[in-house]
Amino acid sequence: MSDISTAPTATFVYQPPASAYDARHILVKPNLGYPVAAPVTVSMGVLGNVLRSLRQASPNAIISIVEGVCSPVSLHDIASKHGLYGLFDDGMELLDADTLPLIEYPNLAPTPVRFKTMWAPALLQQVDCRITVGTFKRTILKDKPLISASLKNLYGLFPRSKYHARSLNSRGQLHQPSVPKILQDVYFSIGHLFNGAVVDADLRFISPDWKPDRGQTIEFGKIFSGTDPISVDRAACIATGETIPDYLDAIERIKAIF
Template sequence: MVSGLFTQVSATADFIYEPPATAKNACRILVKPNLGYPKKPPVTVSMGVLGRVLNGLRQANPTAEILIVEGVCSPVSLPEIASRNGLYELMDDGMRLIDADTLPMQEYPNRLSRRENGEASPHPVRFPTMLAPALLQEVDCRISVGALKRTVLKEQPLISASLKNLYGLFPRSRYKARSPHSRGQLHRPSVPLVLQDVYFTIGHLFDGAVVDANEKFISVDWQPDRGSAVPVGKVIWGNDLLAVDREACRVADELTPDYVEAIEQMRNRVEK
């Protein structure tokens, strides 16, 4: 389990990002923003919040290479989405934007497959390993910057924040289903269940999380890019994805997703 958990909440206008300790001496930092759709906030993370995250990292570490990595969910390319949203104006010479789908990949073992003292840990839901960028193992610090969204899948609400944001790191070539632009395989048997595999393959590697809750996005159905914005006016951040997502739900008056509690319980068993 992550030791020394902390979460912080700020009014959006007052947000000053304080990076995790691992960022301060890192040579390379990976930032995974929610920028998978050619849409403005709150479908995607706002440039105001992302800009303050990048600025906070740069203030804490003037020499690190900062890699902004995302995999899109539409026919529109990542550079085009970044250009439309104004990301390039926030980047200095030590920052680079990378499409996750273009990176070399490797299989990450699911920690739910481990055995401790001859006893089996909880089983993977579907994936004993998952394919994701090898870069995750080659950087010194990893930050997820998510937007707070509620959609409806199979007549159940689904909260997307910093953990669900990691879906964009998985290659569409491996995880596509009917649409070549999405990762439909990661919706089977359900997103809340597959998020357990996501956490225990790559999610546990992340050093920090930020959730942009200046506005929360509410969809009437499964579509994560069509809906309405509800003002919240907050940013939530810390050094643990689950704790940050839990706090974001509390601040935004949303029920804590069952998957957060399930993963927390499994993490206690796997890491004790």
């Protein structure tokens, strides 16, 4: 397990990974896919904390905040609604993942679940450091609980033009045969590239069904961070009393044979 930090929200100060120090270009992938505030999306307090720490670690870096939305509302409108632009300095930019140049990333798993390669922004391989900042959510998909945290957050990097199904606003192709199984492909195509992960569990989100933007909010008051998304998501599940998702165990087993 990587180094994991668990802090009360009030005292949380993000500690960037080594690759963030004196970096030329840093990519931050926050959970901002919906025009709904925390805990459906990451809180501006937690995201602002991460951005400030990254700026201190690398005063001259370009910091690209990259997201692909999951609704008809544009990324610019969502960012404006949440007050994201108020967190920016002159070296920060917001980029819509759906508009960026793409490349195919090889799936490094010995036996891919569905995708031998996955399309995602070329920018991922051009930066010096990559951070995923997710929220902690539990939804119900195919009658089973689905935990979404820092790894599931990476769904927003995949272009809807290539992965949509019936709805052009979502990435339905990434739900077949199931999200937990596809998350294995996600990790071994782009997830392994990430240098840091943050899970905002100040407020937990519990949905009675599959909808990730309508549900119950539960105060929890903790923020989890570390260098490995799998370890950070596992720590958050343990602390909140949620069952460890099968996809975390499956990914760990595959990592162990590399």
